[in-house]
Structure formats: C-alpha cells, structure tokens
Amino acid sequence: MKNLILSLFFLIVTCIYPETATEILDKVDYNMTPDKVVYDGEMIITKKDKIYHKEMKIQAIGAEKAFIEFTSPPRDKGTRYLRNNENLWMYFPKANRTIKISGHMLRQSMMGSDISYEDQTDRNKLNELYDSSILSETDEIYTLELLAKEGIETSYYRRVIDIAKDTYTIKNSSMYANSGKLLKVLTVEEIQHIGDRYYITSFVMEDKIRLDSYTRLILKNIKIDVDISEDIFTLKNLERR
Numbered sequence: 001m002k003n004l005i006l007s008l009f010f011l012i013v014t015c016i017y018p019e020t021a022t023e024i025l026d027k028v029d030y031n032m033t034p035d036k037v038v039y040d041g042e043m044i045i046t047k048k049d050k051i052y053h054k055e056m057k058i059q060a061i062g063a064e065k066a067f068i069e070f071t072s073p074p075r076d077k078g079t080r081y082l083r084n085n086e087n088l089w090m091y092f093p094k095a096n097r098t099i100k101i102s103g104h105m106l107r108q109s110m111m112g113s114d115i116s117y118e119d120q121t122d123r124n125k126l127n128e129l130y131d132s133s134i135l136s137e138t139d140e141i142y143t144l145e146l147l148a149k150e151g152i153e154t155s156y157y158r159r160v161i162d163i164a165k166d167t168y169t170i171k172n173s174s175m176y177a178n179s180g181k182l183l184k185v186l187t188v189e190e191i192q193h194i195g196d197r198y199y200i201t202s203f204v205m206e207d208k209i210r211l212d213s214y215t216r217l218i219l220k221n222i223k224i225d226v227d228i229s230e231d232i233f234t235l236k237n238l239e240r241r
Contacts, residue, residue, distance in 0.1 A: 019142075020134075021132035021133050021134050021144050022127060022132060024132075024134075024142055024144065024163060024168065025125075025126050025127045025130075025132055025144070025146075026127060027168035028126060028163060028168050028169065028170065029125040029126055029127055030168075030197065031167070031168055031169055031197045031198045031199060031200075032123075032125075032126075032169075032170075032199075032200070033062075033063065033123050033124075033125055034197060034199075034224045034225055035061065035062060035225055036060070036061050036062075036224070036225050036226055036227075036228050037058075037059075037060050037222065037223070037224050037225075038057075038058070038059050038060075038221075038222070038223045038226055038228065039057075039058055039219045039220065039221055039222040039223065040055065040056070040057055040058075040219070040220045040221045041055065041056045041057070041058055041217060041218065041219055041220070042054075042055050042217070042218040042220065043055070043056065043111070043113055043115075043215060043216075043217055044215065044216040044217075044218070045111075045112060045113045045114070045213075045215045046213065046214050046215070046216075047112075047212065047213050048212045048213075052112065053072070053073065054070060054072065054073065054076055054111060054113075055070065055071045055072040056068055056069060056070045056071060057069050057071060059228050059232055060123060061228055061230075061233070062123065063122070063123045063124045063125065064083075064084065064085050065083060065084055065085075065233040066081070066082075066083040066120075066121045066123065066233075067080070067081070067082055067083075067232050067233055067237070067238075068080065068081040068120065068121070069081075070111070076111065077093075078091075078093035078094075079091065079092060079093065079111070080093075080238050081110075081117070081120075081121065082233060082234075082235065082237075082238040083121040083122075084233050086102075087100065087102070088100070088101045088102065088106060088117060088121060089101065089235065089238055091238045091239055093241075096239075096241070098235070098238065098239055101117055105117070106118040106155075107155050109207075113205075113215040114184070114205045114206060114207040114210065114213055114214055114215040115205050115215055115217065116155065118155050119155070119205065122155075126146060126159075129146075129148060129149060129152055129154050130146035130147060130148055130149060130152075130154075130159065131146070131147050131148075131149055132144050132145065132146050132147075133145050135160065139165075140164065140165055140166070141162050141163065141164065141165065141171065142162070142163045142165060143160065143161070143162050143163075144160070144161050144163060145158070145159070145160055146158065146159040146160075146161065155175070156175035156176060156177070156183060156184075157176060157177055157178040158175075158176040158178075158180075159173055159174065159175050159176070160173070160174045160176075161173040161174075167191060167198040168198065169188065169191050169198045169199075169200060170186070170188055170200070171187075171188050172185065172186060172187045172188065173185070173186040182208045183207070183208055183209060184205060184206060184207055184208060185205075185206045185208060186203055186204070186205050186206075187203060187204045187206070188200050188202070188203045189202040189203060189204060189216075190202035192222065194222060194224050195224055195225070197224065199219075199222060199224070200219070201218070201219045201220075201222065202216065202217070202218045202219065203216070203217055204216045204217075205217070
C-alpha cells in the first residue's frame with residue numbers, strides 16, 4: 001500500500017510539474033559525459049560490400065581532453081589522436097609526423113569511417129551547445145528538437161533526438177545542416193548501467209551524404225571516473241616512439 005501511494009504521488013507530481021527539455025537534457029548529459037572515462041573501441045566500417053575492422057583505446061577527461069590510439073589493423077597501429085581543448089593533433093607513426101587538424105577539417109571522416117574527428121573527440125554537453133524544446137512525448141519516449149545556440153559553432157545546426165524515459169539515454173538522433181539537409185543518423189543499439197549512469201556501449205552512425213556507408217562503434221572494458229594521468233594529454237606522449 002505504501003509503495004502504491006508513493007507511485008501515485010510521483011505520478012501526480014510529474015503530471016503537475018512535467019520535465020522541461022533542459023531538465024531532460026541535463027540527465028542525458030550526465031549519462032553521456034562522465035568526468036573521466038577509459039574504454040576500448042571496435043570500429044566496424046561498412047562501405048557497400050566491403051567491411052573494415054579497426055580497434056582503438058580511448059581515454060578522456062571532461063569535454064577538453066581526449067587521447068585515442070589505434071591498435072589494429074597493422075597498417076593503422078600506433079596512429080594516435082590528441083585533443084586538448086580546441087586543438088586536435090594526429091600522429092602518423094610510419095612517417096613519424098604530426099599534423100594539426102582544425103576548422104572544417106574536424107568534420108572530416110576519421111580513419112575512413114562515418115564518424116568525424118569532432119564526433120569522436122567532442123564531449124561537450126548538449127545543453128551547452130543547443131537550445132532545446134520538446135516536439136512530442138509518448139509513455140516511453142521524449143522527442144526533442146535541438147537548435148545551435150547563437151554564437152556557438154557546432155557540426156550540426158539542428159538535431160532531432162529520441163530519448164528513453166527510463167534511462168535518459170539517446171535512442172536515435174538525426175543531425176541536420178543549417179540548410180535543413182539531413183547529414184547523419186545515429187542509432188543506439190546497446191546501453192550499459194555503470195555505477196549511477198546509463199552509458200551507450202554500441203551505436204551505428206550513418207552518413208546520409210555518402211551512399212551505402214555506415215559505421216558501428218562498440219565500446220568495451222569501460223571504466224568511468226578512474227584516475228587518468230594528465231601526462232597522457234601531451235604532444236610528448238602523442239609523438240612517443
């Protein structure tokens with residue numbers, strides 16, 4: 001009886017004080033952007049009738065720092081990326097060469113995938129980038145529209161996202177250019193309950209500009225809020241032999 005009364009109470013409160021789009025995104029952001037995260041990634045790139053597998057290790061602190069090292073296949077092994085604030089560098093081990101990636105280049109394909117450099121390394125919170133509103137709602141899903149805030153430059157001017165009410169995780173997201181053209185579609189396949197967060201562990205990114213191309217990213221061995229040395233996010237570490 002006590003549990004029934006509590007359930008009715010929370011139902012009444014929810015009906016009287018429905019969640020705003022900003023409040024919903026706050027919970028999504030909390031799940032998506034832990035202060036520190038480490039994981040192994042498997043990237044499966046499908047282009048027409050060809051499939052490419054790549055593996056990598058990722059370490060990140062906040063929205064500002066990310067370090068990625070590819071471990072396979074052999075031709076990509078040792079290729080590394082370092083993001084430190086707005087700066088992104090890529091290191092090629094065979095040529096012992098480092099290049100800086102900036103501006104429009106951040107939106108180009110990473111390692112031939114449908115995921116851009118910015119998609120993979122940007123961990124900014126959605127509430128900081130977008131103004132949001134609720135387009136529709138069902139018993140299980142919130143559908144939100146996100147529009148880039150004035151003065152904020154993002155890869156996607158507009159997003160329409162479906163959010164699961166029980167976990168506050170994205171189920172799918174359609175990303176649009178300022179012109180209204182559909183650029184990419186993200187579909188979440190799996191999430192995992194880690195600590196007090198629901199974290200996306202598998203998703204598919206489909207580039208709508210490129211025909212017959214999509215990339216699946218699978219996250220493994222995820223560790224959240226672990227100690228990560230600041231020495232990792234340096235050019236010295238990026239260029240180590």
